[in-house]
Amino acid sequence: MEQLRSVAAHRLTLEVRDTRVINAPGRQRTPTTTWHVYRKPKWADGERALKKKxxxxxxxxxCADIQQTIVLPGSSTDKAAARDVLARRTSELPDFDLQAHDVRLPIGPKVSDSSSTQTWWQKWGGAAVRVFLMLGLMIYGGLLQHSSGRWTxxxxxxxxVAMWCAGxxxxxxAHRPRIVRLAAGAVMVxxxxLLGCMWEAQESAGAHTLVSSIALGGGGWFIVRGCWFALRNSWVSRHLLGVLSSIVLPLAVAVPAFGYFLQLGYLNSGFGIPASAGTTEVFWQYAIALKPTGICLFFIATFVAIAGWLRHYHWIAFSRNWAMVMVPLVALLYVLTILTTGMSGVSVAAKAAARDAMNGKQPKPYFGIKGTLMCVTPVSGDASVYNGPLPKGRPVLTFGVSNGRLWLWDPERAKHPGGPKPTMHVQLFKVSTSVPSGNGRTCTALERSS
Structure with a gap:
């Protein structure tokens, strides 16, 4: 209103008494056709058929697009009309060579010329069908991962067959070469x-295998450049500060909480010991959570990069309904990826530490949690031990103290699943600890009497 008053002051004498927002009446969707302008490859000049193909x-x-589009009303595929518009638009540009340029239709399904409404794949029902088909293909890929030989x-x-039909x-x-149709179908199907196969491989081989395969296949430049194409001149780039503040502040609370959850999984699920017995500094909680979170962000960046390249080359031919369905689904998928990746890594680390302890080796620290093989002996008489008695002549694994109690894990009991549980705890002031001898595998009589 202030801008209107300042402009009117130089031209008219008026007074603004009241203002209100007027919404334009809804209009029926009018179909349009987008043509993309490209530069004809100069290296194809000549008589060689291979170069022309x-x-x-x-x-x-x-790959030959110059990032210029022509939008015509209707769903017609009249190429001459698009070239006429291009000629009028560039008639006053002396450096533009019309003969060296042409127009093409983007990759997309055929639309009826007389239809003024959305086709089936642009509606919510079509988007839901595509989502279920994608999930079905992911499951199929997971099953294919377990096959071998002729079954593969x-x-x-x-x-x-599905790739050819989808292509x-x-x-x-528009009419396109067979290899283009097959390539488009291969991407869709x-x-x-491939995502289902990688998911299944990640569950069996570990997350590092999946990350390395994507890193080698895609490359850092492809991901960074694709993310730039996806985010530039978008709502995210225009509201970057607001987006960052809405993401960073919750993450500052969620990341250490998730780290504590992973530490709890390592100690409680792996050894039956409460997380308070292995309390570490806060930065270790960030460190243990950042690894699966980083893997998830790497996945998200990969698919954002793919969307960016599709946007850059104008290959996205679907409606916004597709994105509105896919974005929450993909977000949920990667939240589950964080949880499963984090817990699988915790499970692998806990099993490795238990295996080292059963072999008489000191387990490796895991993000600040350090289990140590120690000899534990009563200070005087027999100490009351939960799930005891204390083992004699062999060391036990200790992680720390919780509420004045020393928590212990007996590797020898763990070798016999049908016997007593290996986890026990005793009041700290009733026992003494010492370093085992014999390459860390035995406790001597001197140590037992101390």
Whole structure:
């Protein structure tokens, strides 16, 4: 209103008495067709058929685009009309060579010329169908991960048929080479199948295998550049401070809480010992939580980069409904990824520490939690021990003190699952501890009498 008053003061004599927001009436959605302008590859000039075929693929994949689009009303595929608009638009540009440029349709499914409403894949029902199909392909990829030999080949045959059918549909708005149709179908069908395979491989081989495979396959430059394409000139970049504040502040509380949860899983699930017995500094809680969180952020950055490259080359031909369905689903998927990755790493570390203790070796520290093989003997007489008695002649694993009680884990009991539980605790002032001898495997008589 202040801007209106300042402008009117130089031209008119008026007084603003009242203002209100007027919403424009809703209009029926009018279909449009987007054409992308590209520069014809100069290296394809000549009589060689191979160069011309490679140039055609280069154009169809969007590698020759110059990031300029022409939007025409309706769903027509009249290329001449798009070239006429391009000629009028560039007629006053002396450096623009119209003969060296052309227009193309983006990769997308065919739309009826007379339809003024959304097609089935642009509606909520179509988005839900695509989500269920993607989840089904992910499950199929997980099952394919467990197959071997001829069963893998037989399992891949339906995927080839699905890739061809999906490629025929997704590229049906214009005639394209077969390799382009097959590549588009391979991306649509192969991406969720590969994600399911990687998920299943991560569960069995560990998260480091999955991260290394993605890092080697995609590359850091691809991810960073793709994220830049996805976020530039977007709502996130325009509200960067607000987005960062809304993310960083909750993470400052959530990350150490998640770290404490992982420490609890390591001590309680692995050894039956409460987390308070292995209390560490707060920065260790951040460190143990940042590893799975970093893996999750790496996954998110990878798929944001893919979306950025699709946006950069104008390959996204679906409605916003698809994104509105997919974003919450992907967010939930990666929250579950954080939990499963973190807990799987904790489980592996706890089993490794228990195995070292049963072999008479000192376990390696795990993010500040350090279990130590020690000889524990009563100070006088027989000390009352929960789930005792205290083992004699062999060391036990100690993690720390909780509420005045020393928590112990007996590696010898752990070797016999059907026997007494290996976890025990005793009041600290009733026992003394000493370093075991014999390469850390025995407790001498002198130590028992001390």
């Amino acid at each position: 490679l140039a055609s693929l280069w154009v169809h994949f969007g 080949v037989l399992g891949a045959l339906p995927l080839l 025929e549909w997704i590229t049906s708005n 192969g991406a969720p199948v």
